[in-house]
Amino acid sequence: MRNLVEVSNVGKHVAKSSIDTALAAEKYRARVINVERRQLLISRIAGSQQVGDLMIPPNCEGLGRVRHFKRATSPGWPSNPLPIDPACISLGIPFQEVLTAQVFQNAACAWRCWYCFVPYALLAGDEKRGAWSTAEELVDLYMKEVNRPSVVDLSGGSPDLTPEWVVWTMNALQERGLVNQVYLWSDDNLSTDYLWTMLSARELDVLRSYRSYGRVACFKGFDESSFAFNTHARPQAFGLQFDRFKRLLDLEIDLYAYVTLTSPDIASISAGVPAFLDRLQEIHENLPLRTIPLRISTFSPVTARMTAERTASLCGQEQAIKAWNHEIERRFSSDMRQRRVTEVRFDHVAR
Numbered sequence: 001m002r003n004l005v006e007v008s009n010v011g012k013h014v015a016k017s018s019i020d021t022a023l024a025a026e027k028y029r030a031r032v033i034n035v036e037r038r039q040l041l042i043s044r045i046a047g048s049q050q051v052g053d054l055m056i057p058p059n060c061e062g063l064g065r066v067r068h069f070k071r072a073t074s075p076g077w078p079s080n081p082l083p084i085d086p087a088c089i090s091l092g093i094p095f096q097e098v099l100t101a102q103v104f105q106n107a108a109c110a111w112r113c114w115y116c117f118v119p120y121a122l123l124a125g126d127e128k129r130g131a132w133s134t135a136e137e138l139v140d141l142y143m144k145e146v147n148r149p150s151v152v153d154l155s156g157g158s159p160d161l162t163p164e165w166v167v168w169t170m171n172a173l174q175e176r177g178l179v180n181q182v183y184l185w186s187d188d189n190l191s192t193d194y195l196w197t198m199l200s201a202r203e204l205d206v207l208r209s210y211r212s213y214g215r216v217a218c219f220k221g222f223d224e225s226s227f228a229f230n231t232h233a234r235p236q237a238f239g240l241q242f243d244r245f246k247r248l249l250d251l252e253i254d255l256y257a258y259v260t261l262t263s264p265d266i267a268s269i270s271a272g273v274p275a276f277l278d279r280l281q282e283i284h285e286n287l288p289l290r291t292i293p294l295r296i297s298t299f300s301p302v303t304a305r306m307t308a309e310r311t312a313s314l315c316g317q318e319q320a321i322k323a324w325n326h327e328i329e330r331r332f333s334s335d336m337r338q339r340r341v342t343e344v345r346f347d348h349v350a351r
Helices: 021-032 049-053 084-091 135-144 164-175 201-209 224-231 237-250 266-283 308-331
Strands: 005-010 013-019 039-043 064-070 098-105 130-134 151-155 183-188 213-220 255-260 291-294
Touching (some): 084 183, 213 237, 291 308
Parallel strands (some): 255 291
Antiparallel strands (some): 064 098
């Protein structure tokens, strides 16, 4: 396999090396899934650098953690209702300000986002830092937990490297009669087409028909330069995110989006953020209202990765969110802006 990195120029920003996403995804997928045995390599949270950022110790024999999803964010930033509102609706419970979820992380990702809260050591498909497990075994570990959350979050790493994981978990929950008691949530970084190339038509039907499921896909930056800066991947992969999100939308699943707004070029924000929103609206006019900007902060694994440029981008994101908020107000009526994220509809039409 040829080298996964190359030198590239992205506008004014020069990346020392950039990841060939397709090659990296192929490499890491091979390390973290055994389709024949229906096994996945799951990160062992216990003993990792990630433990320092947890509110409570790892659970599920060290393979899981409990995450507290909080609606409130920082001043000037939109609140984050994900996955709180979709989960509450699915579970038939009142809306909450904080929602706990049982999180499992697969052990690889093709990209290396500098702000990722996961240590890079847990993104390399290293068997020494994880354990092979089936979806059924993970669900059984979850069921043994006292006062377990009603939400299971399949995270990473990069869950879209192993799209079978979501379907296998759906099957496991179905077999245990938990469909109406547990809300399933998964992340997607839009780095691969594996959902369509690795799953059978029957598996896709399971994904589409499962009632207690939601998915969020994260756009890593608002233009090619910010994308390459954030992910360390080749800038051309930025545009593919939109194509993949549109394909996800066509599946008619309960779908949402995140976006990160850090960039090496503060001057690009004034034009870049509106252009990004234009591209979202090319997919669907309401998509920006189901897209939540995430404010980047420094977790323990991030501290050692900080550079002057990355520190400056944290300040720049405050300018970017002002541009985002201005555009949302300009593009949508007050009535639309005040709707819950779950009330913003996609009109699914043949494309």
